[in-house]
Amino acid sequence: QKNLVILISGRGSNMEAIVRAAIPGARVAAVIANRPDSAGLAFAESHGIPTAVVDHKLFADRSSFDKALAETIDGFSPDLVVLAGFMRVLTGEFVDHYAGRLINIHPSLLPSFPGLHTHQRALEAGVRVHGATVHYVTADLDCGPIIIQAVVPVSDTDDEKSLSARVLRLEHQIYPQAVRWIVEGRTRIDAGRVKVEGVRTAEEGWT
Numbered sequence: 001q002k003n004l005v006i007l008i009s010g011r012g013s014n015m016e017a018i019v020r021a022a023i024p025g026a027r028v029a030a031v032i033a034n035r036p037d038s039a040g041l042a043f044a045e046s047h048g049i050p051t052a053v054v055d056h057k058l059f060a061d062r063s064s065f066d067k068a069l070a071e072t073i074d075g076f077s078p079d080l081v082v083l084a085g086f087m088r089v090l091t092g093e094f095v096d097h098y099a100g101r102l103i104n105i106h107p108s109l110l111p112s113f114p115g116l117h118t119h120q121r122a123l124e125a126g127v128r129v130h131g132a133t134v135h136y137v138t139a140d141l142d143c144g145p146i147i148i149q150a151v152v153p154v155s156d157t158d159d160e161k162s163l164s165a166r167v168l169r170l171e172h173q174i175y176p177q178a179v180r181w182i183v184e185g186r187t188r189i190d191a192g193r194v195k196v197e198g199v200r201t202a203e204e205g206w207t
């Protein structure tokens with residue numbers, strides 16, 4: 001069994017999708033939030049998953065928060081740390097400590113629209129397609145090797161609410177898929193890019 005530790009800051013719908021996916025070979029060892037009022041904590045508790053809160057407001061700086069967070073995470077012997085709507089920027093030390101076993105979901109087609117307010121910015125830019133990305137986390141924000149992406153069309157009548165809802169439905173599909181691939185040991189990073197064993201590549205016959 002691989003231990004997943006999932007970090008949330010709020011609603012936790014991606015965490016919920018991963019829990020509901022019941023991925024063979026994986027167990028959600030803990031759900032950890034940086035905000036005591038994170039709505040997702042109740043879902044985890046109701047599913048018998050251990051929860052913890054490491055409240056960033058109780059720490060003087062980023063590095064002491066990250067240290068406490070890492071200690072809490074490591075108490076659950078994680079094989080994979082899953083950021084699921086975790087809205088804190090992490091220090092280089094933290095990221096290094098979990099190198100190769102820390103992943104994130106971001107609500108845009110990276111490298112477009114890193115950072116916040118991705119749906120609003122996509123609408124303002126007039127892009128015709130938008131989406132979500134699951135990637136390994138590196139020290140540069142929203143820049144790590146891409147594991148999987150999902151694309152949605154953008155319509156002229158979209159607003160932030162409709163577009164974010166369309167993207168979120170796909171987030172709930174691609175995040176469990178990425179976790180499944182990692183748990184199955186099928187991903188590797190080659191020259192900064194993720195290869196997934198058994199997933200079609202251009203060389204196998206795309207035109």
Ligand code: GAR
Pocket residue numbers: 008009010011012013014015084085086087105106107115132168171
């Ligand atoms: C998701 O859309 C996720 O992609 C995004 O926050 C939302 C969390 O929803 N993450 C980021 O913006 C990371 N910078 P959830 O709590 O229901 O999973």
